[in-house]
Amino acid sequence: MKPLLLFLTLALTAAHAQSSDPLEGLWQGYDGEWGHVSRQLVALAEAIPADKYAWRPGPGVRSTGEVLMHITEANFWLLSETGQKMPADFPADATKIATDKPKVIDWLKRSLEAVRQAHASETLADLQRKVTIEHRQATVDGIYLRILIHDNEHMGQLVAYARVNGIVPPWSK
Numbered sequence: 001m002k003p004l005l006l007f008l009t010l011a012l013t014a015a016h017a018q019s020s021d022p023l024e025g026l027w028q029g030y031d032g033e034w035g036h037v038s039r040q041l042v043a044l045a046e047a048i049p050a051d052k053y054a055w056r057p058g059p060g061v062r063s064t065g066e067v068l069m070h071i072t073e074a075n076f077w078l079l080s081e082t083g084q085k086m087p088a089d090f091p092a093d094a095t096k097i098a099t100d101k102p103k104v105i106d107w108l109k110r111s112l113e114a115v116r117q118a119h120a121s122e123t124l125a126d127l128q129r130k131v132t133i134e135h136r137q138a139t140v141d142g143i144y145l146r147i148l149i150h151d152n153e154h155m156g157q158l159v160a161y162a163r164v165n166g167i168v169p170p171w172s173k
Contacts, residue, residue: 044169053098078146081131
């Protein structure tokens, strides 16, 4: 047991030494986890070269830029299910801008900030409010959890895309 604890202590110390605080937000509840995945998504989107936004692992699979725009669109759509409004200027076909790195990053940041602000403004009663989504009952809190899980799921996908293309996620350097 002691060797395992020593290993974990050393591993966490080494991970901490790699950046100022790569674990910032972890184990800190929804807001901390949201901040963590938001920072990682933006850092990875910025680290991926513009010419890789059109890259896809195979036919019929979303490209890098399409995954980022899918995350963005899902963030706004799921927020709209809680009563927030979709941005009036959101592109009707988000895939059409998926190769435009600056636009993709701008939209990604906007969606992440919209989720952060909306969640911060919710009261405990708001979070327990029932909504209907895809013919099912859910709570607003459940919608925010789905957003967090969905963004983390696609983070993993994007890390794989990056690594296949020889790109090291910034927090792993």
